[in-house]
Amino acid sequence: MSNNQLYRGSLTTIIMRLLEQKGRMYGYEITQKVKELTGGTMDIKEGALYPSLHKLQSAGHLKVEAEKVENRVRKYYSLTPQGEKEAVNMMQELKDYMENMQAIINPKLSF
């Protein structure tokens, strides 16, 4: 993902958010989109991505449809109704995380 431990734990949030916005994406497309959006600094590894997608799927947050495009198989993922709720949840948790980190890093009148 990056040679930085901070990214640890944020992959599922990223996947859920991209699918919330785009509706339907396949795995490889997600890696490319993230690379594009972060100017090349974030590089999602396949060894992290695919197990993560499978876990979200078996948790009932994603559904998958396999399609053959240009003689290659693609697995398109999208949010289930339950996944839509979970995506909203995860976005709130990311917001809370960011605010908490800001509160620690730039405390208001605490030091």
Next chain:
Amino acid sequence: MSNNQLYRGSLTTIIMRLLEQKGRMYGYEITQKVKELTGGTMDIKEGALYPSLHKLQSAGHLKVEAEKVENRVRKYYSLTPQGEKEAVNMMQELKDYMENMQAIINPKLSF
């Protein structure tokens, strides 16, 4: 730390930043300060804190001084010169992380 995987990987950054600001803190004090700064939502577990402090110390980022206060031992940690540089580094990496997450979550003209 929190029932949220996003916090995974941010403990060392938090420790380094608090020591950068306060100069000198002991383990238990760090847990209380973080609780205070985040309104009780972040709760650093001892099983995460102490191994993390030991690792930062053996990496040369922290130095430790044991003191007996009210008949109880405290281990005060502070940044080494090398640790000061590493703290600046970590703050930049946190900033980059936050910006990258923002770019994914709220993309500018990409969807």
Next chain:
DNA sequence: ATTGTTACATAAGATTCTTATGTATATTTA
């Protein structure tokens, strides 16, 4: 006398990631 707080520590297990490896097709480049 028991519970809660302060203060340290470590071990076992869970989770998430990296690295390595594998399969397969298509395109580009040397």
Next chain:
DNA sequence: TAAATATACATAAGAATCTTATGTAACAAT
């Protein structure tokens, strides 16, 4: 045309970070 790169999936072994559980020890409060 052979080799390298890109596209597209997958899994296994090991690393890193965390939680849970447990332990020691002194002090305060109920």
